[in-house]
Amino acid sequence: MRRVIAAVAALAMLALTGAAPAPATAGKSNPAADLKAFQDYFKTSFPKVPFDDFVNGPYAVNKGMRAQWEQIMQFPPYDFELADGKKLFETKFANGKSYGDCFPDKGIGIAQTYPHFDAKTGQVVTLVDAINACRVTNGEAKLDVSKGPMAEIAAYMVSTSHGKRFDVTIPDDPRALAAYEAGKQFFYSRRGQLNFSCASCHVQSAGKRLRGDIIAPALGLVAAFPIYRDAWGNIGTLGRRFVECNAQVRAVAFKPDSTIYHDLEYFLTYMDNGLPVTGPGTRP
Amino acid sequence: MAHTIRVRAIANGDTVQVQSLIQHPMDSGFVKDSAGKLIPPHYIEVVTFAAGNKTVFTAFWGPAVSKDPYLKFSFKGAKKGDTLTISWVDNKGMHDSTTAPIM
Amino acid sequence: MKGSEIMRRRVASGAVAAPLPSALLCLVLGLGLACGFAGAARAAGTQAGYDAAIKAAEAAEHQAGLTHDQWTPTVEALKAAHAAAAAKDFAKATELAQHAEALAQLSIAQAQSEQTAWHSAVLR
Structure with missing residues (x-):
């Protein structure tokens, strides 16, 4: 009898230590399997929503909001800022070069590959980072990463990728997998006084009401960024929204360009692989 | 500065439906900025739509109209191919105008 | 102005009234821990x-x-x-x-x- 208890205890210990190791253990990471499970969950939860329609967030799952949105899209509210973004993108730096010179294909139609993992630095690079890096190499000051010119330039670059499908790759590099796993852990971890994780709303309560709003499903969540948010009255980046989301669950937010948000963006965008790029978008 | 007006006019039978979006802060004069100072009033006072030489729509706006206002209306007496002229003037004397063909 | 004054008064009266129930609680339950805690808070x-x-x-x-x-x-x-x-x-x-x-x-x-x-x- 005693031996049985000891065996059970040992087994329990094993199970505990099995679950406990940090998610950074690269050997266990299987992004492709995660992707399939993630997308299948939403396909099953919303059988009536066509796969490509998930990029439209709350409008894909609520008729009333969709009708309003279709009216709004007669004249998209981000239209003026998008035009400004195009102008900024095409403006030359002091040294005569322009943003196009920093990117493959002159920066047109490449947004679907961001964020990507840079094997040289071992860092996840978002589109916003790449734009700032381009400015720095050309002797210009960095831009604010949450709104204003940065959001406008990113909006224009994303708009040139319309119709293309997200194609984020996670190379078989322990650092890339660690970044992906850190983003995944952040997405599923509860935080803040309200004890909410990203998943509490966008997975477990997707399509339900949060006061007057409809919660967007996590699938397609980042496909329309940068977004014009009615609450902001202008266009903003994903980093800006992350900061806001964290503050809403009463957690102290990180910097919009912090590593943890990069990892989260890496995870979320990877989960949207196969969906069409639709940014910039508009959300309530 | 024609940059601030977006307009779409579509003829359907004998009526023309006009939709427009104007970029303007429309500050009411009652809102404070992050430093706690009042943002001075800055809003559009008059918007005019003219088909050819004839004014078809005039709006007197004030501080209660939202930022980047959207406007939609229909009128009779114009046909496809006519030119629609849109102009606005605000309380600081700034103005803009643009023309668009009726489609 | 008046509202905030009323609020302040209410808060003040609450603060005065508070020690009484906690003292009662100590008496009734005789819990050393609870009394000790109240004492520490007062000091x-x-x-x-x-x-x-x-x-x-x-x-x-x-x-x-x-x-x-x-x-x-x-x-x-x-x-x-x-x-x-x-x-x-x-x-x-x-x-x-x-x-x-x-x-x-x-x-x-x-x-x-x-x-x-x-x-x-x-x-x-």
Whole structure:
């Protein structure tokens, strides 16, 4: 009898230590399997929503909001800022070069590959980072990463990728997998006084009401960024929204360009692989 | 500065439906900025739509109209191919105008 | 103006009334722990009491920062405690600092449990 208890205890210990190791253990990471499970969950939860329609967030799952949105899209509210973004993108730096010179294909139609993992630095690079890096190499000051010119330039670059499908790759590099796993852990971890994780709303309560709003499903969540948010009255980046989301669950937010948000963006965008790029978008 | 007006006019039978979006802060004069100072009033006072030489729509706006206002209306007496002229003037004397063909 | 005055009066009367039930509780239950705690809280209206409380609160908040899980209410409570201390209201400042410490401890507990609990939420 005693031996049985000891065996059970040992087994329990094993199970505990099995679950406990940090998610950074690269050997266990299987992004492709995660992707399939993630997308299948939403396909099953919303059988009536066509796969490509998930990029439209709350409008894909609520008729009333969709009708309003279709009216709004007669004249998209981000239209003026998008035009400004195009102008900024095409403006030359002091040294005569322009943003196009920093990117493959002159920066047109490449947004679907961001964020990507840079094997040289071992860092996840978002589109916003790449734009700032381009400015720095050309002797210009960095831009604010949450709104204003940065959001406008990113909006224009994303708009040139319309119709293309997200194609984020996670190379078989322990650092890339660690970044992906850190983003995944952040997405599923509860935080803040309200004890909410990203998943509490966008997975477990997707399509339900949060006061007057409809919660967007996590699938397609980042496909329309940068977004014009009615609450902001202008266009903003994903980093800006992350900061806001964290503050809403009463957690102290990180910097919009912090590593943890990069990892989260890496995870979320990877989960949207196969969906069409639709940014910039508009959300309530 | 024609940059601030977006307009779409579509003829359907004998009526023309006009939709427009104007970029303007429309500050009411009652809102404070992050430093706690009042943002001075800055809003559009008059918007005019003219088909050819004839004014078809005039709006007197004030501080209660939202930022980047959207406007939609229909009128009779114009046909496809006519030119629609849109102009606005605000309380600081700034103005803009643009023309668009009726489609 | 009037509203805030009424609020203040109500808060003040509440503060006066508060020790009575807690004393009663001590009497009825005879719990040394509860009485000891009430005693400590009453003695806390001093600079020294506040200093100890704020030190503990800030240490806990720093700890929460290391786990990447700080809460905004903790930050607000700490800020309010500093403001009360600056106004020489040490009783209030101590109370706020203790509140901040409790919140920070909760956030640490949350971060620690989420270290493993998040796995159960993953879609598979």
